[in-house]
Amino acid sequence: MPWLFSYGTLRDPAVQIAQFGRRLDGHADALPGFTRGRLPVDDDEGRAAGLSHYENAIPGGGPEARVDGLALDVTDDELLRADDYEAPAGYTRHEVTLASGLRAWVYVAAGH
Helix, strand or coil: CCEEEECCHHHCHHHHHHHHCCCCEEEEEEEECEEEEEEECCCHHHHHCCCCEEEEEEECCCCCCEEEEEEEECCHHHHHHHHHHHHHHCEEEEEEECCCCCEEEEEEECCC
């Protein structure tokens, strides 16, 4: 099963249940070589949810840079559902190596 690294809303059990029908198993991990950023919400779904900004992981920041989050164990089908969930915000999926050495997918804003 693939791993999905989340530093934003997919860490929330209520969001996991709404998107995947279950609470995901996972553990704390970090994304090295990235820093946290925020992007203004410019999609109808985000505005309807009352959001003004989305969290984003931005490559760079030096050797000590890292974004903390969760490595979530998902199925292939759940990964595709995560694609649909992240698409309205303009995020794209990238494969990365986490601080633990685990290979995982992460969503970052297009162009980052």
